[in-house]
Amino acid sequence: MGVAPLISGIAFGALLADKAYDSNWIIEDMNARGAKIVISQRPQRREPLTIDEEMYKWRHLVENYFCKLKEFKRIAFRSDKTDKSYSAMIYLSATVIQLR
Numbered sequence: 001m002g003v004a005p006l007i008s009g010i011a012f013g014a015l016l017a018d019k020a021y022d023s024n025w026i027i028e029d030m031n032a033r034g035a036k037i038v039i040s041q042r043p044q045r046r047e048p049l050t051i052d053e054e055m056y057k058w059r060h061l062v063e064n065y066f067c068k069l070k071e072f073k074r075i076a077f078r079s080d081k082t083d084k085s086y087s088a089m090i091y092l093s094a095t096v097i098q099l100r
Helices: 024-033 053-069 083-099
Strands: 014-017 036-039
Touching (some): 024 036
Parallel strands (some): 014 036
């Protein structure tokens, strides 16, 4: 499936993503749309992109939160059988994280 169908026809001001989305065609598409690019870049990139450092801090914060969620075994292994129970487990785990 890929990322192309996910972002086609959607207007947004910035793309905050990890290294998996550091590809030239995505960057060209974002530049054509006028969206800011905040991507954790691969070390092999010949010409590093200039990124908004404040937005990068927010991207990093969100990524760290997902890491905290994945500390819960049922979330990391996706062991819940239904979407509803998986969603409930995410809410429960988020509550536990906030209470720490």
